[in-house]
Ligand SMILES: C[S@@+](CC[C@H](N)C(=O)[O-])C[C@H]1O[C@@H](n2cnc3c(N)ncnc32)[C@H](O)[C@@H]1O
């Protein structure tokens with residue numbers, strides 16, 4: 001394929017075929033144009049979320065992917081999602097824009113997909129005016145989406161859906177806390193539930209950025225998978241909703257000694273840093289989002305869409321959506337039973353048995369998509385410990 005200037009190969013994903021740079025031994029980020037097949041699940045879920053949103057809106061939707069790489073995501077939106085009016089793609093790399101244009105033509109969607117070669121913030125700002133804005137913006141960068149949040153919010157219509165990918169898990173999970181504070185304005189914590197804290201730090205950052213523009217956001221879906229996380233949020237042009245969102249901001253306090261954790265709502269709260277269970281000093285994460293991270297209706301709509309779509313990752317998608325539906329009303333944070341059993345010198349029981357044991361102590365427990373050995377429950381750590389001891393006795 002000499003016209004592209006680099007060797008390519010064909011990849012099938014969803015119901016399309018795209019040309020991607022020929023992969024040898026090199027990492028996806030070292031290719032002339034980025035393509036990561038591992039992100040298929042991320043794109044499958046994005047197709048379902050966009051279709052769910054299109055049905056909620058009930059008319060043709062205008063879609064934007066400001067960092068498109070080879071264009072696979074945008075082309076999939078154009079081909080696989082019903083009711084998509086136009087798709088606006090962009091990438092700062094000339095080779096990427098060229099390859100995306102080629103893939104658009106090859107998939108016969110040139111009539112509704114356009115491609116630009118600009119910086120994402122500049123590109124999004126060009127569509128920040130009334131009647132130019134998008135119904136769906138998908139920000140899928142290398143690393144953090146934080147530098148693009150302002151422009152993405154400004155380019156989103158009232159009621160529009162914003163999807164964000166973050167791959168900078170080291171800052172978000174507390175390996176590089178200063179980088180997390182810089183990017184997201186909140187302190188992370190290296191706890192066993194750091195992936196949920198990561199989602200809540202990104203969501204919190206989005207809520208505060210959107211509030212500056214008098215926009216409130218509702219988090220409708222999120223997932224933490226492999227080396228990245230995704231947050232989906234619906235924007236509402238309303239200062240009042242922005243204010244209510246800020247009220248859902250706060251802190252998670254964690255005891256590294258006894259696994260106690262609690263949440264404190266309010267940006268200006270001065271939490272007491274003594275563990276009520278073992279009197280050790282508590283560690284703080286935040287400010288971060290303490291509100292809901294799933295919307296029940298949105299999750300079931302996504303699941304319903306799964307039936308009508310041809311996806312490569314159907315089984316994983318189904319499992320993830322079912323877990324998400326179940327944890328809609330669960331409290332923030334989860335216990336990881338392996339970690340607790342390790343600390344207390346217990347054999348690791350089955351997740352189901354521990355959940356049953358919690359029920360006998362009148363606490364509800366549910367699995368979480370965040371961790372295969374995680375349990376979400378309102379039970380205090382002491383009750384969790386007892387449940388583990390009782391379960392392992394049986
Ligand atoms: C993770 S890749 C995108 C992958 C693509 N969304 C997909 O699903 O396959 C990130 C892309 O962002 C582009 N990029 C990086 N910085 C950018 C910027 N400031 N403006 C626009 N594009 C940018 C890179 O060239 C790269 O193609």
Ligand SMILES: [Zn+2]
Nearest residue numbers: 255258275278
């Ligand atoms: Zn404690």
